[in-house]
Amino acid sequence: MEFVAGEYDIAVVGAGHAGIEAALASSRLGLKTIIFAINLDSVGNMPCNPSIGGTGKGHLVREIDALGGEMGKAADATAIQVRILNRAKGPAVYSLRAQCDRSRYRLYMKRVLENQENLDIRQGEVCEVLVEDGRVKGVKITTGAIFLAKAVVLATGTFLGGKVIIGETVIDSGPDGMHPARYLTENLKKLGIELMRFKTGTPARVHRRSLDFSKMQIQPGDSRPLPFSFENEDSFNIEQVPCYLTYTTEETHKIIRENLHRAPLFTGLISGVGPRYCPSIEDKVVRFADKPRHQVFIEPTGLDTDEMYVQGMSTSLPEDVQVKMYRSVIGLENVKIMRPAYAIEYDCINPLQLEPTLQFKRIKGLFSAGQINGTSGYEEAAAQGLIAGINAAMYVKGKEMLVLDRSQAYIGVLIDDLVTKGTNEPYRIMTSRAEYRLILRQDNADLRLTEIGYKIGLISQQRYEKFLQKKKMIEDEIIRVKNTIIAPSEKVNKLLLEKGSSPISTGVRLSDLLKRPELSYEDLKEIDVARPELPWYVQDEVEIEIKYEGYIKKQLERIEQFKKLENKKIPEWVDYNQILGLSTEAKQKLSQIRPASIGQASRISGVSPADISVLLIWLETAKKEKKD
Amino acid sequence: MEFVAGEYDIAVVGAGHAGIEAALASSRLGLKTIIFAINLDSVGNMPCNPSIGGTGKGHLVREIDALGGEMGKAADATAIQVRILNRAKGPAVYSLRAQCDRSRYRLYMKRVLENQENLDIRQGEVCEVLVEDGRVKGVKITTGAIFLAKAVVLATGTFLGGKVIIGETVIDSGPDGMHPARYLTENLKKLGIELMRFKTGTPARVHRRSLDFSKMQIQPGDSRPLPFSFENEDSFNIEQVPCYLTYTTEETHKIIRENLHRAPLFTGLISGVGPRYCPSIEDKVVRFADKPRHQVFIEPTGLDTDEMYVQGMSTSLPEDVQVKMYRSVIGLENVKIMRPAYAIEYDCINPLQLEPTLQFKRIKGLFSAGQINGTSGYEEAAAQGLIAGINAAMYVKGKEMLVLDRSQAYIGVLIDDLVTKGTNEPYRIMTSRAEYRLILRQDNADLRLTEIGYKIGLISQQRYEKFLQKKKMIEDEIIRVKNTIIAPSEKVNKLLLEKGSSPISTGVRLSDLLKRPELSYEDLKEIDVARPELPWYVQDEVEIEIKYEGYIKKQLERIEQFKKLENKKIPEWVDYNQILGLSTEAKQKLSQIRPASIGQASRISGVSPADISVLLIWLETAKKEKKD
């Protein structure tokens, strides 16, 4: 029997990485929120590697943190190894990666949700989103309970119509032995929402005792572990647990090739589209046929367990092939599989149906975030969840929603890509997707976004003031370094020579010395007598800002161009079919996607520069006409 | 595709409370063992109250511990509150109860399994038990992987054909949002195994913040917390967390009565048989119609969570009724449900198909333990698991199997009841089921069983020696107390009067004073000048053994009678249909159950004393004939 079980401002469907951030954001903004999960024990579950961050993803986590999200703090609290990846490749693509304790992460997130004011937590399977006159009214769960809500955030991950596939075996299931969501897909279809079928996969978990680490390379954590959260900058330390590196062999590849005909991808058992950038091992062996070996990382999944993750070897090959294949990897000769590798297929929505706010264009108050939007990855999910939660709150409050553009944040890049270009495979973030990546660094995420988080109301006064202090320290130090003249002296030139730099014969600005690639801020300490004591994160920032000043400046100029186009808003009422001179494809795409600005319009595939010119002229005229 | 993934001595299907003990026992006895679970994250899950022990159940846990099982240690390691129940009712029915941290318990058990030598752990759904010529050969999982095994223990709990029921809603599901076991039932049927359909239920979990504890009574833990495990006797302490007591109201009962027509039990949606001794609240309201209120205990489910368990209010009423019903309980006026109450229906086997060893009579090497045998409860499951694991090991080694009789242990009572009388509802242990309960105390479980555990090989040399010391201390002290004569004196009589006991005028044995109900061992300390320093558990034991000596003696005499009948073994080859003079019902029951002894035969319902006489005479003659 249907009955009203509660009235809320916001209902969040799903307590994975997206749902958690959404629910925390909206409840922290003072809105009465309820969050649903099929199983309350697996709130914040990581069904794949319990690792947060990495290239591009690490940037997202720091941006989430700067805006007041939870993921960075959770990762810091449960990290068992942290490392900066790509340190050699320059600060634009540095990124932090933490291996976390999977069960502690879940407990941490559950605890945070439970402690959150304004937030109720419910185990229950949502089977219907209630919509009236194009506006969301709430959700219904399978027991008949209706939860009225002014806004709803969908964050169902890989559960919608979930099917787990191992070789020839297909089972209706969510990840990790949970039951799938069986009813919501049909309901979304009825609401006119277009769905797609994607898939993703995970490698086996194996028992630590069955591995021969003496044949592998140790991958230690960084000697100075860094945190994700800016709140932990002053005090972060963990005991680092090692990971291990090993390799596939010719034998591995032979086994895979000989069994390709049994891979579900080839037999047609999997119809969903998989992520190109997280390929399965069979994909890699096919695509890079001449590579004699692939890297395999063996990573712990927690402190209290011997389950180890076999990174790089996700597969949906049958179990008999899996066993042979894993046993052919160096050091895995006697491996004991605890959980086999599998692929999972699920329903997700076509994100072109969303505004950049993550609201459905055609259903007011309905937002969507995470894997359901066609992405893959915990961080991508959390980033969208945060934005959807904020915007659901803004929607309910009747305030302006938050849209970050491509020059402000990776979050902006991610969402803009989704809603402007759509995706035909599970989308993941990469640094190469960001045009302005020298600006969108992980170290300056707070400088870019804390102000925004504070204005929204997710950054506390205290944290904000501390942030302002940090900002001032950085600015002051940059000025000081720029104004400091180093005079030539024996000591100075000795140091320069030692560091492989050319000596100076006249006074030189300290900032100019710092711009020399071979010299670091730390190197120059000896000859920089007036240098104040500064925290490591201020030093890092000063160094980067000065060292890359030239490039940064250029990128800022390009951003200005970009902003001009972004600021040319396209009114909602435009009827593209009426605009003479637009190509047919442009008319169709523009009508479907309904870009918010000329900038967005120009990024739609199929919309040419010529179309943009036509559009610009038409808008000028239309504006004039409106004025007249 | 089918393939052989491994060869084992023993395969255990299920990593709940039964499966864990079975797998640990067999691997600790040196046999190569593998244990399966549908979801490795929920090893040792407690889907109902995370509480171990209680009346009768506490006895089982101590017996498990004395035999070398794990449950007691796990409960000790994760307890957040412990109490002795029924202290006022005398030592036969005392029992220890611990409220545990649900997620820590799971992590603890997973850790123990992972660390266990000879034991492999596998996530995977077993779909077939392989049998050839009446002998078990192994198991197959859904991926096609075959694990050969000489013996198999079934411990599938509530997963076989699991259906979760909330009011009008029925969903295929295992407990806690896990997917059910979908294939094994059919296979068991094909093997000729008779199945039954049972059900059990659980109340809601509610958010701590939504409760008004000021209206409830605090239920603190004991000031001196006692452990379950005899290994922890010398060093056990925990920080005790409180539970709370409150009551249903007239309003609660009214709501339930008005909605009875919607209870699945009444609408016919539930066909499974529920446990009479863990009734749902609607059962209680119907059965005890004149009771104005029922007790409700509010108990924490862990230290890291705000989920509270509402003991006493399990239900399968629809969610709208649940909400109203819970809100009518004192202190729950604003309660927020986090997980609704539900009933679960599942397939289990008719335990009459089992020998007292828990082996199937008709399939050699196939054992079965836990909820699948028609019981209910973690402790009942663990007890059976331990015995099944030991006996699977003995079977593989070709050694004599372990059968505990009704005078040795509650475990004996439990299994004898199951295999002799069967059950038509989920069976749970109760002290009233034990005829010899003054002997089967929880305090002396080690005295009764450690020797056996040691001989089997599950009790270490070190523990055994410590046990012998303890035993000797007890015996010595009993002798000393019996031989100590207390002479009348002013001091002595003053003490006696103070304690409400009559003064003495001649010398009296200390043991005779101790037999007086009003005097405790502790009370007599002052006048017992030669008393040695003894650990609390030795003191307790001495006190009980002396105080109840008379009753104990009588019960021991009755046990001797009992043993005589138990020792009259009935050979396997007996064909009951050939025995003249047996009633038809007796012939049928005896043929079905095939009791191992006259004792067991006499407990079969439908077998009369007259039948037993016929049987005895027939056996005498048959024996003689065989000799001749």
Ligand SMILES: Cc1cc2nc3c(=O)[nH]c(=O)nc-3n(C[C@H](O)[C@H](O)[C@H](O)COP(=O)(O)OP(=O)(O)OC[C@H]3O[C@@H](n4cnc5c(N)ncnc54)[C@H](O)[C@@H]3O)c2cc1C
């Ligand atoms: C097998 C597997 C392999 C993966 N491999 C990778 C990888 O290699 N790299 C990578 O980056 N990412 C990988 N991922 C993806 C990653 O797990 C997800 O991207 C991430 O967890 C998505 O977060 P989410 O919040 O969108 O959804 P999830 O974390 O999936 O959370 C979904 C939540 O929604 C709830 N829910 C769903 N439907 C309902 C409903 N109807 N009613 C109520 N609650 C509902 C669930 O209970 C759950 O709480 C993998 C995932 C899986 C399952």
Ligand SMILES: Cc1cc2nc3c(=O)[nH]c(=O)nc-3n(C[C@H](O)[C@H](O)[C@H](O)COP(=O)(O)OP(=O)(O)OC[C@H]3O[C@@H](n4cnc5c(N)ncnc54)[C@H](O)[C@@H]3O)c2cc1C
């Ligand atoms: C809703 C609910 C309410 C309950 N209420 C009470 C109560 O009030 N009082 C009480 O005393 N007891 C109660 N119980 C019962 C108690 O939970 C069980 O008695 C106890 O957990 C049984 O232990 P077990 O080891 O037999 O099975 P479980 O603990 O259920 O474990 C079963 C194991 O088998 C695995 N499994 C099942 N099938 C397969 C397969 N085909 N292949 C591989 N693995 C498989 C599962 O993954 C799991 O690991 C309740 C249980 C439930 C679910």
